[in-house]
Amino acid sequence: MTEINVESNKKQRIENTQTREVEDEHITCTICSEVWTSGGEHCLVSLKCGHLFGKSCIARWITERAQKLGDKKTFCPICMKPARLNDIRIVVPIKLVVKDTAEINLLKKEVEMKKSKICEYQNTLELARLSLNLSKRELKRAQDTLL
Ligand SMILES: [Zn+2]
Ligand SMILES: [Zn+2]
Numbered sequence: 001m002t003e004i005n006v007e008s009n010k011k012q013r014i015e016n017t018q019t020r021e022v023e024d025e026h027i028t029c030t031i032c033s034e035v036w037t038s039g040g041e042h043c044l045v046s047l048k049c050g051h052l053f054g055k056s057c058i059a060r061w062i063t064e065r066a067q068k069l070g071d072k073k074t075f076c077p078i079c080m081k082p083a084r085l086n087d088i089r090i091v092v093p094i095k096l097v098v099k100d101t102a103e104i105n106l107l108k109k110e111v112e113m114k115k116s117k118i119c120e121y122q123n124t125l126e127l128a129r130l131s132l133n134l135s136k137r138e139l140k141r142a143q144d145t146l147l
Contacts, residue, residue: 030078031057044091049081058088 028035029042031053036044042054053061058077062085065074076083 029054029057031061045088046091047076047081047083047089048087049076049079049083051076051078052091053077055088055090058083059085062088 030051032042034042034054036042036052036054038044041056044052045055045058046052047058061077062074062083066085071084072082074083074085075081
């Protein structure tokens with residue numbers, strides 16, 4: 001009986017560590033450890049402090065605290081700074097994506113340009129090589145004629 005408990009405790013501990021790792025990457029809701037949805041109940045929202053949560057989770061968190069502590073004593077679960085229901089702002093990541101895409105497109109264009117430059121240089125190099133070979137052959141022929 002005791003052994004089984006130890007095993008399950010160990011398993012529990014491992015699971016906890018894994019959850020913490022995911023949280024460290026700041027890609028999931030700190031309250032429920034689930035990913036954010038692009039809209040609806042668990043969409044991405046921020047508080048005044050800038051911390052991010054799923055809307056339904058942080059709304060529930062603040063409401064529960066407000067009931068226990070009063071409206072004016074609610075706080076962010078991460079940094080403990082004051083946070084009200086009114087502070088919840090929906091974060092629209094599309095703007096970031098657009099900016100990123102613009103930057104990526106710019107970089108892509110740059111890479112394309114560099115690539116075509118490399119092509120040009122390669123062509124020039126190839127031509128130079130050919131003319132070098134020609135010159136070598138001519139030189140050899142000239143030497144043969146001399147000998
Ligand atoms: Zn959540
Ligand atoms: Zn915070």
